[in-house]
Amino acid sequence: MSANLKPGSQVNTAQNPEKTKVLILGGTGEMGQWFTRFFKERGYEVTVWGKSGKTEVARKLEVPFASDLEExxxxxxxxxxxxPISVTEETIAEIAPKMKAGSLLMDFTSIKVKPVEAMRKFAPSGVEILGTHPMFGPTIPTIRGQTVILVPVKGRSEKWFPVIKELFEEGGAHVEITTAAEHDRLVSVVQGLTHFAYITIGTTIDRLDFDIKKSKKFVSPVYDIMLDFVGRILGQNPYLYALIQMENTGVLEVHEAFIKECEELSRLVRAHDEESFVKKMKAAARKYGDTAHALRKSDKLINSRITEYETILNSVGKVCGFFHIYSGKIHVGTLEKAGLDEIVLTKLVSKGTSLHIKNKFVKLKLENLRMLSESELWKWRKENLEHSTRDISVLIPKGADPVVILNAINTNKQLAACEISDMYKGINLGDHKRTNREYCKENWEDYKGNWGDYKGNWDNYKKFNLIGTKKEREETKRLGVTYRITVFGDCNASSVEADVTSLLCGLGCRIREKNLKQKGKPETERKI
Incomplete structure (x- = not known):
């Protein structure tokens, strides 16, 4: 985009993201890194800056580090x-006046009233502004299914707002549009109350000196999930969560209401006022609305955890694959052991792996893993293992379709691939009725003077005439097909070949003599 683009000029970056330069201030932080990858994957030219000066993060992300913001x-x-929220306004005040006409200024903070007002105040009139709040953290692997809140400003977001909205929606995000004031009011409960409650549970457990590890022996599904969410909040940046509580002016009102309700419920419990407790709980349920829907959703969450664990338990002794959510690595091997918290794999040897890695055991924490689907595992094995190929030549039944037979072979899950490598017709038996004289007459011009070639063909002719019975003659009319099977590198190629051969025989195919003779030869396999 031209540096002298006039305010109101058409922005074409939606069609040409590779020409769009994105600068992320705080790009070396966790969320900054997440969105660096997001924009980079979509063809944008991304540069990052961070106050800490962590140029090594930029190198890891393979993007430039902005050493000079003035430029x-x-x-x-x-x-x-x-x-951080605490320095957002001063950062906006410093950089907004330097921006060129036609460009866009966005903020990714958890509050909106103050940042949007700062952008409106300090950004030149030719610079558009857009408040943005991604409602997820940097541990989420993809934006698909996540919510992004956009706060466009009337008269200041016309060109860029549809571009950014489309960008997030194409990534699979749900985009919610609101005002800055409405955002902060809703988020005071969505984040303010939620975080406050979970952090309070954590600090209460600390005050009680409660043994969480021991309590897990008596765990219920709801308690287990609740503990995970408490731990999730407690394990993240405490400064961020402190600022979310302190910078949104609506949070204090929420705190006050929450504390009053805690005190009131506690009073009812101490007084053994069962009816008042029930009345209060029913009133809250009516306000909540569709509690049945919430029950079904939470059941689904609980059951998914149970189902996943049962699937893992039932896979012990089998080849399985697991995707590490945080490192991005895929681990594939024979599942030796599955516990409540970890699994043990004997890793498969993939292409280019050093020999000392063979039969290596690896322990992995279940909370970091997602089990690969059957199709994902098949794809990994096909792309990463060294395979063996075998050719099986058969005469297929009269009228049979070789492709249908091919599809039947491909149902074998130990095959990386199967293809038809050759097809050929049997000998034309009409020739066997010809006389010696007719044969010589037809071929004499080609072979006179070259008795060796003639004699060789004559021998073939004589052999051909040995096919005497009707059954034998019919056999040679059958279509011959060679099926080339590619066996996964972690499977026994001879055993798989035997299985496929048995299938072909069961379908009425006749294994060619050449194929049978090769059975007795030493095994030679072509690696691919």
Missing amino acids: AVPESDIVIVSV
């Missing part, structure tokens, strides 16, 4: 502020 800001088409 980087005016050159950028999109500037994203992804810094």
Whole structure:
């Protein structure tokens, strides 16, 4: 985009993302890194900056680090502020005036009133602004299914708002549009109350000096899930969560209501006022609305955990694959053991793996893993293992379709592939009625003077005439097909070949003599 683009000029970056320069302030932080990858994967030219000066993060992300903001800001088409809430306004005040006309300024903070007001105040009139709040953390692998809140500003978001909205929606996100004030009011409960309650549970457990590890021996599904969410919040950046509580002015009102309700419920319990407790709980249920829907959703969550664990238990002794959610690595091998918290795999040897890795045991924490689906595992094995190929030549039944037989072979899950490598017709038996004289007459011009060739063909002719019975003659009319099977590298090729051969015989195919003779030869396999 031209540096002298006039306010109101058409923005074409939606069609040409590779020409769009994105600068992420705070790009070396966790969320900044997440969105660096997001924009980079979609063809945008991304540069990052961080106050800590972690250029090694930029190198890891394979993007430039902006060493000079005085130069980087005016050159950028999109500037994203992804810094701590406490310094968001001052960061906006510093960089917004340097932005070029036609560019876009966004903030990714958890509150919106103050950042949007700062962007409106400090960004030049030719610079568009868009408040943005991704409602997920950096541990989420993809934006698909996640919510992103956009806060467009009337008269200041016309060109870029549809571009950014489309970008997120094409990634699979649910985009919610609201005002800054409405955002902060809703988020005071969505984040403010939720985080406050979970953190309070954590601090209460600490105050009680309660043994969480021991309690898991008596765990219920709801308690187990609740503990995971408490741990999830407690394990993240405490400064971020402190600022979410302190910077949104609506949170204090929420705290006050929450504490009053806790005190009231506690009073009812101490007084053994069962009816009042029940009345209060029923009133809350009516306000909540569709509690049956919530029950079904939570049952689904609980059952999915149970189902996943049962699937893993039933896979012990089998080849399985697991995707590590945080490292992005895929581990494939024979599942030796499955416990409540971890699994043990004997890893398969993939292409290019050192020999000392063979039969290596690896322990993996279940909470970090997602089990690969059958199709994902098949794809990994096909792409990463060294396979063996075998050719099986058969005469197929008269009228049979070789492709239908091929499809039947491909149902074998130990095959990486199967294809028809050759097809041929049997000998034309009409020739066997010809006389010696007719044969010589037809071929004499080709073979006179070359008795060796003639004699060889004559021998073939004589052999051909040995096919005497009607059954034998009919056999030679059958279509011959060679099926080339590719056996997964972690399977026994001879055993798989025997299985496929048995299938072919069961379908009425006749194994060619050549194929049978090869059975007695030493096994030679072609690696691919």
